[in-house]
Amino acid sequence: xxxxxxxxxxxxxxxxxxxxxxxxxxxxxxxxxxxxxxxxxxxxxxxxxxxxxxxxxxxxxxxxxxxxxxxxxxxxxxxxxxxxxxxxxxxxxxxxxxxxxxxxxxxxxxxxxxxxxxxxxx
Amino acid sequence: xxxxxxxxxxxxxxxxxxxxxxxxxxxxxxxxxxxxxxxxxxxxxxxxxxxxxxxxxxxxxxxxxxxxxxxxxxxxxxxxxxxxxxxxxxxxxxxxxxxxxxxxxxxxxxxxxxxxxxxxxx
Numbered sequence: 608x609x610x611x612x613x614x615x616x617x618x619x620x621x622x623x624x625x626x627x628x629x630x631x632x633x634x635x636x637x638x639x640x641x642x643x644x645x646x647x648x649x650x651x652x653x654x655x656x657x658x659x660x661x662x663x664x665x666x667x668x669x670x671x672x673x674x675x676x677x678x679x680x681x682x683x684x685x686x687x688x689x690x691x692x693x694x695x696x697x698x699x700x701x702x703x704x705x706x707x708x709x710x711x712x713x714x715x716x717x718x719x720x721x722x723x724x725x726x727x728x729x
Numbered sequence: 730x731x732x733x734x735x736x737x738x739x740x741x742x743x744x745x746x747x748x749x750x751x752x753x754x755x756x757x758x759x760x761x762x763x764x765x766x767x768x769x770x771x772x773x774x775x776x777x778x779x780x781x782x783x784x785x786x787x788x789x790x791x792x793x794x795x796x797x798x799x800x801x802x803x804x805x806x807x808x809x810x811x812x813x814x815x816x817x818x819x820x821x822x823x824x825x826x827x828x829x830x831x832x833x834x835x836x837x838x839x840x841x842x843x844x845x846x847x848x849x850x851x
Contacts, residue, residue, distance in 0.1 A: 644798040644810075676766045676845045680831055682804050688766075688829050688845040703849050705827035707810050709802055723798045723810040727825050727849040 614717060615677035615687040618710060622719075623670035626660075633660050636719050638711070643722045656722075667696035670704075685710040685717065693726075703727040736839060737799030737809040740832060744841075745792035748782075755782050758841045760833070765844045778844075789818035792826075807832040807839065815848075825849040 625632050634657030637643075643650045643659060650659040672691040680686050687708040692701035709721035747754050756779030759765075765772045765781060772781040794813040802808050809830040814823035831843035 642800045644800060647796065647798065674769065674847055676769065676847070678764045678766060678843045678845060680802065680843055681806060681833060684803060686808075686829065686831060686843055686845065688827075688847065690827060690847050690849055703825075705812060705847065705849060707808065707829050709808060711803060721800045721802055721808055723800060723808065725796050725798070725810065725812050725827065727812055727827060 611679050611685050612677045614710070615685055615708075616675060618685075618708065618717060618719075619672060619675055619687055619689050622708070623672065627669050631657070631661055633657060637722070638713070638718045638720050641718075641720050641722065643724075645722075645724045646726060665695040665697075669694045671701070680709065683712045684720075690727075733801050733807050734799045736832070737807055737830075738797060740807075740830065740839060740841075741794060741797055741809055741811055744830070745794065749791050753779070753783055755779060759844070760835070760840045760842050763840075763842050763844065765846075767844075767846045768848060787817040787819075791816045793823070802831065805834045806842075812849075 634653050637653045637656050639653050641653060641656060643656045650656050670691060670693055672689050674690045676688040678686045690705040693704050694701040704726050707723040708719055710717040711720050756775050759775045759778050761775050765778045772778050792813060792815055794811050796812045798810040800808045812827040815826045816823040826848050829845040830841055832839040833842050
């Protein structure tokens, strides 16, 4: 496969750019049975995840990635671990976040099977 | 398998208790080919990971887990995502951290194949 770090970097760039500019298109990045745990709330399935992400209580936002780590998992998966800052509309102070993505190879591309997101309050 | 959340919780409790009281025993939790990315530095292999963890520039420390999320990954793996605070010797202020563990089933137990750790500076 392509260099996992390149894949992880490209995925994260695409994911957060889509989140910040066209959030309704995020669902297409997830597999049919993908799992999202967002601030402890679990959602399963591509359609349910899209609804969850679209219903978050802010419209405009901007992710800034501060660190990005990538490892191969078993079965040609890729674990991507991002930390950074999230600025939402009407807020002057960004929130720190960390997020885990697990990507699996699918049709010569990668699809998102696991997504875990947490704010790091401080 | 046992409830993944129970497995994840038990693993994290054991991992941080071992880290804080008997760090030289951590290596046994990793598979032979496990990967550790600690603050961006990559280490592969059980023995090298043990050496890396033993050589961190603090001796006494205490992990406090603030959030713990668990998902099944493909191939009966378990992804565990912890955030919390780390207090090291001589410091009065704990550091925020987040950490990802990927566990795989091995001989009726679970072994650690992927470990990614980041401090969340604030």
